Amino acid sequence: MSSTEIIEYDLQYQQETIDLIVGIQAGEFGVPITAEDQPDLRNVHAFYQQRNGNFWLAIDNNKVVGTIALIDIDNNQVALRKMFVHPDYRGKDKAVAWQLMQEVFAWCRLKGVKEIFLGTISQFQAAHRFYEKNGFREIKKEQLPPAFPAMPLDIIFYTYSFDK
Template sequence: MISVRQVVDGELAALREVRLRALAADPVAFGSTLDGERARPMAFWRERLARGPWFVAWAGQEAVGVVSAVPTPTRAEYRLEAMWVDRAWRGEGVAEVLVDAVLAWSRSRGATSVALWVFDGNSAARRFYERVGFRPVGRREPHPEKTGQFRECLRIELRSGS
């Protein structure tokens, strides 16, 4: 059975560990790098947690997925970032419960939408996001660190009580 918990300060080591696993397993899916984040002190992880919530999916004592919700300046919209599910757990509903956690948390803060960026070539992630209701908004931009690669913005509108 999968459970999802919002990360608290005492779980920073677990957050760091699952994030580093994500970067090692799927480096092209993220804007940052394994080496860059591995070198960061725990203060970096504490600052990331202070910016917005992180949620970890657990199968017993094993962290099998992670996602973050980051506020935008208006707080009417949050961004879903750093989504990852361990390959062994893909197709088992982990991604859905992580997205649900971000949507519920954003809705509880009064947001009207949640947006995300998906990198070109990450077609499985794009199909998943579209399946759960995210839609392209017509914004594309270059990858922040990889020349010649692009990403596209998708958004889901939140309805109160949904």
């Protein structure tokens, strides 16, 4: 188990957060996206930290090693976004992704959220397995709620229900 701490987003980590996310998207997976394509990362509070939304960081030795976020899309539903873990912190032994997801689940229970939805791209195969192992089920795009903020590159969609 990791000694990583999960905290709510702190502005002091803005550039590190951007560097981690874009580094994984563009550097590791070759997704054609830049920081400029993601203005939400320069305004986390306004974009994510509203109503049932939030943004968390996994911090190890004062360094950002993971991120996860929720956007409130009304009807006790949220969209999961920005789940990224530094390559050195992936896997069961570090459990950073698991810790981040547990934080999201606890938050959702506290806020009375009924469903989480997410969209992802085909390249993120390990992420697909992770979501499925953690109770998410794949759905068709047509099954997303109307308020879901689908991203142009997303082609695979998942949902998690707390009404199990």
